[in-house]
Amino acid sequence: MADVTAELPGDTVHNDLFWLTLDGEVVAFLSVRHGLNDWLREAGGHIGYSVLRSRRRQGFATLALRHGLERACELGLDQVMVMCDDDNVGSYRTIEQAGGVLQDVSDQSIHGHPALRRYRIDLSAGSASLG
DSSP: OOOTTSOOOTTOOOEEEEEEEETTEEEEEEEEESSOOHHHHHHTBSEEEEEOGGGTTSSHHHHHHHHHHHHHHHTTOSEEEEEEETTOHHHHHHHHHTTOEEEEEEEEGGGTEEEEEEEEEEOGGGOSOOO
């Protein structure tokens, strides 16, 4: 799905997948979507990440998001959408620290999220906090 020369089926978007490892253990994954389809606009966004429960609160979400923003810049994106569950305080703080501006909180129960926070991060002129 990362091969931009490949024709993808249906409404699929090109996507890069990364695994963050520490001493041979996968501690997090990162997905960077090159564009958005209708579903991703509602409940997915450009960047998604997840950290192993036993490795949370150790900076891996910040690292994953930073790498995702760097990859989005490489792809030439000026702005990305990043989402998290409304009750995921750690994730929304991570997104906000990276320059995320809350767009809305919406009921996405149809997609398995009772309340989903949608953020936009501006990547133009180094607006996002990649440090």
